[in-house]
Amino acid sequence: xxxxxxxxxxxxxxxxxxxxxxxxxxxxxxxxxxxxxxxxxxxxxxxxxxxxxxxxxxxxxxxxxxxxxxxxxxxxxxxxxxxxxxxxxxxxxxxxxxxxxxxxxxxxxxxxxxxxxxxxxxxxxxxxxxxxxxxxxxxxxxxxxxxxxxxxxxxxxxxxxxxxxxxxxxxxxxxxxxxxxxxxxxxxxxxxxxxxxxxxxxxxxxxxxxxxxxxxxxxxxxxxxxxxxxxxxxxxxxxxxxxxxxxxxxxxxxxxxxxxxxxxxxxxxxxxxxxxxxxxxxxxxxxxxxxxxxxxxxxxxxxxx
Amino acid sequence: xxxxxxxxxxxxxxxxxxxxxxxxxxxxxxxxxxxxxxxxxxxxxxxxxxxxxxxxxxxxxxxxxxxxxxxxxxxxxxxxxxxxxxxxxxxxxxxxxxxxxxxxxxxxxxxxxxxxxxxxxxxxxxxxxxxxxxxxxxxxxxxxxxxxxxxxxxxxxxxxxxxxxxxxxxxxxxxxxxxxxxxxxxxxxxxxxxxxxxxxxxxxxxxxxxxxxxxxxxxxxxxxxxxxxxxxxxxxxxxxxxxxxxxxxxxxxxxxxxxxxxxxxxxxxxxxxxxxxxxxxxxxxxxxxxxxxxxxxxxxxxxxxxxxxxxxxxx
Numbered sequence: 034x035x036x037x038x039x040x041x042x043x044x045x046x047x048x049x050x051x052x053x054x055x056x057x058x059x060x061x062x063x064x065x066x067x068x069x070x071x072x073x074x075x076x077x078x079x080x081x082x083x084x085x086x087x088x089x090x091x092x093x094x095x096x097x098x099x100x101x102x103x104x105x106x107x108x109x110x111x112x113x114x115x116x117x118x119x120x121x122x123x124x125x126x127x128x129x130x131x132x133x134x135x136x137x138x139x140x141x142x143x144x145x146x147x148x149x150x151x152x153x154x155x156x157x158x159x160x161x162x163x164x165x166x167x168x169x170x171x172x173x174x175x176x177x178x179x180x181x182x183x184x185x186x187x188x189x190x191x192x193x194x195x196x197x198x199x200x201x202x203x204x205x206x207x208x209x210x211x212x213x214x215x216x217x218x219x220x221x222x223x224x225x226x227x228x229x230x231x232x233x234x235x236x237x238x239x240x241x242x243x244x245x246x247x248x249x250x251x252x253x254x255x256x257x258x259x260x261x262x263x264x265x266x267x268x269x270x271x272x273x274x275x276x277x278x279x280x281x282x283x284x285x286x287x288x289x290x291x292x293x294x295x296x297x298x299x300x301x302x303x304x305x306x307x308x309x310x311x312x313x314x315x316x317x318x319x320x321x322x323x324x325x326x327x328x329x330x331x332x333x334x335x336x337x338x
Numbered sequence: 339x340x341x342x343x344x345x346x347x348x349x350x351x352x353x354x355x356x357x358x359x360x361x362x363x364x365x366x367x368x369x370x371x372x373x374x375x376x377x378x379x380x381x382x383x384x385x386x387x388x389x390x391x392x393x394x395x396x397x398x399x400x401x402x403x404x405x406x407x408x409x410x411x412x413x414x415x416x417x418x419x420x421x422x423x424x425x426x427x428x429x430x431x432x433x434x435x436x437x438x439x440x441x442x443x444x445x446x447x448x449x450x451x452x453x454x455x456x457x458x459x460x461x462x463x464x465x466x467x468x469x470x471x472x473x474x475x476x477x478x479x480x481x482x483x484x485x486x487x488x489x490x491x492x493x494x495x496x497x498x499x500x501x502x503x504x505x506x507x508x509x510x511x512x513x514x515x516x517x518x519x520x521x522x523x524x525x526x527x528x529x530x531x532x533x534x535x536x537x538x539x540x541x542x543x544x545x546x547x548x549x550x551x552x553x554x555x556x557x558x559x560x561x562x563x564x565x566x567x568x569x570x571x572x573x574x575x576x577x578x579x580x581x582x583x584x585x586x587x588x589x590x591x592x593x594x595x596x597x598x599x600x601x602x603x604x605x606x607x608x609x610x611x612x613x614x615x616x617x618x619x620x621x622x623x624x625x626x627x628x629x630x631x632x633x634x635x636x637x638x639x640x641x642x643x644x645x646x647x648x649x650x651x652x653x
Contacts, residue, residue: 068453118637124453125399129593130636132586137629144623257464257582264457303474311472318461318468322446325458329450 038169040290041283046175048282049182053237054259055266055274056189057230063206063269064226067116068124070131072234072259073252074138075111079104079235080242080251081142084151093156100239101232108231112224120223139249150248153239178240185236186275193271202226206269258285261321267331277332281317288313346647350601353608357507361500373499379611380506381567386591386603387513388560393589394598395521396553397533401456402443402463403588406436406558408580410565412470415482415575425488425496429566436562437555439466444554448547451536463580471577481576488570496570506567510604513560518600520556529553530598594635596644605643 058072082103087096115134119127155174162170193199201222204212213219238252245251262281266273292313296305324332357380364373385407392398413432422428443462450458476482487496496502520526531539532546539546569575578584587610595606613631617624639645 062453068456115633122636124456125393125589125593126636128399128401128456128586129589130633132590133629133632133636135629136625136632140623140626140629144626253583257460260457261461264454264461268453308472308474311468311478315465315468315472318465321461322458322465325450325454326446329454331454 035169036290038166039171040287042165042171042175042179044283044286045279046179046182046282047286048279049179049186050237050241051255051258051262051282052275052278053182053185053233053240054255055262055278056186056271057233058259059263059266059269059271059274060202060226061230062263063271064202064209065116065120065223067119068127068131069116069230070128070256071111071134071138072230073256074135075104075108075231075234075252076238076241076255077142077247077249077252078107078138079238080153080247081146081151082235083239083242084153084247085146087153093153093159096153097239101235104235104238105228105232108235109224109228111231112227116227117220117223135253142249148249150246152246153242155243174243181236181240185233189271198225258317261317264331265321265324267333270331270333273331273333281320284316284320285313288316292316344648346599346601346644349647350604353601353604354511361503364500370499373503375611375615377499377503377506377571378568379607380503380510381564381571382588382591382611383604383607384506384510384513384567385561385564386588386595386607387510387517388557388564389588390592390595390597390599390603391517391520391560392554392557393592394602395517395526395533396529396550398448398550398554399456400447400459400554400557401582401585401589402459402461402466403557403561404580404582404584405443405463405466406440406561407565407568407584407588408466408470408575408577409436409439410562411569411575411579412476412482412565413562414488414566414569415484416476418484418486418488419476419482423486423489425490428488429563432562432566433559436565437559440555440558440562441551444551444558448550448554460582460585463582463585467577467580467582470580477576479577481574481578484569484573484575487573488566502570506571509563509567513563514600514604516560520553521600525549525552590632594632594642596642599642599644602642602644609643 054072054076057075058069061067061069061072079100082100083096085096086099086103087093090096090099111134115130119130159174159177161173163173163176165171165176191199193202201212201217204217205219205222205226209219212222237255241251241255258281262277263274265281266275266277289310293305293309296309296312300308328334357376360376361373364370385403388406389400389403392400393403410432413435414428417423417428417431443459447455447458447462470476471479487502490496494501494505496505521530528539528544528546528549531544532550536546565579568579591606591610592603593606594609595604596602613628614624617627621627635642
């Protein structure tokens with residue numbers, strides 16, 4: 034039972050982390066109609082920046098804040114240099130151009146930081162465990178990821194639904210030309226939204242960094258997951274992304290934890306032990322295929338289109 | 339149906355001629371490496387030709403085309419592992435299994451469109467990737483070494499590198515011809531019509547879903563053939579054959595060469611793989627050049643290499 038609660042918390046934590054990535058992706062897609070494969074590269078950059086800045090400043094929090102700012106700037110620069118020219122193009126062009134960006138960023142990271150990974154050590158005050166329920170201890174750091182992600186999700190909700198900027202973002206999502214015609218600086222808005230998405234990806238990357246090693250290509254696997262989430266949730270819908278991210282986080286984590294036992298009921302021990310990891314990574318794609326077959330526009334289709 | 343003689347056809351045929359003469363050059367200079375490289379190029383060009391059929395002509399943006407490469411390859415690899423080395427069984431099985439998977443994946447994916455289609459094909463390819471990675475009997479993540487290439491009757495010997503190269507080249511030419519015939523048939527016209535305006539095609543009575551599905555299956559089967567060849571070429575199959583970046587590579591080849599053109603995928607495959615070879619010779623960090631180059635092609639050379647050879651004949 035204790036283990037189960039712990040796994041559920043892990044699922045929640047992973048789901049929220051995925052939400053940070055998927056939110057940026059879905060924002061950029063909903064508003065700029067842009068498929069950005071390079072989103073995973075920004076996640077990777079966030080982790081590398083955090084590891085570097087934390088080593089320089091000697092402080093985890095300071096390093097994280099600097100890394101967040103740096104990814105925001107990189108994101109805005111990428112938008113101004115490359116993405117801006119891709120709006121209104123075919124989705125295939127987006128896929129191709131951002132695929133090129135992935136190659137570029139992966140190699141750039143290899144050039145700057147070398148091919149070996151990095152690690153981001155946790156400060157001692159986070160490297161402990163907290164009693165969340167009577168008899169249940171949980172890693173303080175993972176708990177803080179949950180708290181930070183929930184706070185960011187709440188902030189996003191507030192930003193998009195309650196502020197003037199959010200109003201413009203929503204207006205831009207439903208009709209770009211009209212917003213531009215009403216005198217809103219649409220270029221600046223897009224740059225900001227892309228930067229925001231980049232910062233969210235960077236945040237996810239730097240929070241994940243102490244748990245996994247920081248390495249090249251770390252963004253690519255998780256990017257596919259984030260895409261699956263945006264598609265399940267309905268492209269352009271932040272609410273959909275949130276629900277789908279939690280769902281995927283739980284399915285992935287619990288699948289990894291319990292799928293072996295489930296399979297053992299039907300197959301021999303060896304078959305279960307070898308097939309389970311592969312099959313549990315498949316579950317999410319299966320979920321996506323089912324959702325798309327039943328509801329081709331995702332669970333919460335963005336109302337505008 | 340008479341092929342018009344224009345610059346792009348001439349360049350395409352010249353490239354084919356160069357490919358035909360390549361083994362002669364290899365004999366003269368003795369650089370075996372070139373032969374290996376170009377066998378690979380020819381095989382991947384075959385895969386790109388099949389992708390071009392659905393991507394270029396059909397407008398179906400499949401981001402999971404490498405799945406069939408892996409499925410065809412694994413059909414050969416698994417049968418060889420189980421002791422069935424005759425190509426007369428291996429190759430038809432590879433084609434049938436690829437066709438079957440293409441049918442299932444296509445039937446489900448074609449219900450969606452746009453980005454959803456890109457993503458669902460990607461998801462299916464990733465599923466195939468994980469299934470194969472979980473097959474412990476066949477090496478799982480590490481892949482499977484093929485001890486013996488596909489066996490055919492007497493004069494055909496795939497272990498002979500020059501002969502194998504020519505077999506691949508003949509199959510590539512056959513595929514280019516096949517796709518050209520398909521595209522210029524009534525069926526192909528309907529497919530291209532559906533790319534331009536699906537609703538209108540349905541309104542005038544074409545069951546576009548079925549047309550597209552058949553097209554998708556043909557492309558998957560052709561790519562399965564490329565997979566069977568690739569398995570024989572490398573004597574090795576691994577899940578990496580169907581990883582999503584490989585699907586990305588295939589899309590790059592098609593777009594770089596020029597979508598919806600007869601020889602485009604061939605141009606693209608040659609250009610991309612030769613470029614990779616040259617750049618990796620210059621610097622270890624060659625992708626740092628390739629990445630922005632791709633971006634530039636997308637931004638400024640929409641028609642790809644084919645587009646540089648003159649105005650497109652249609653659209």
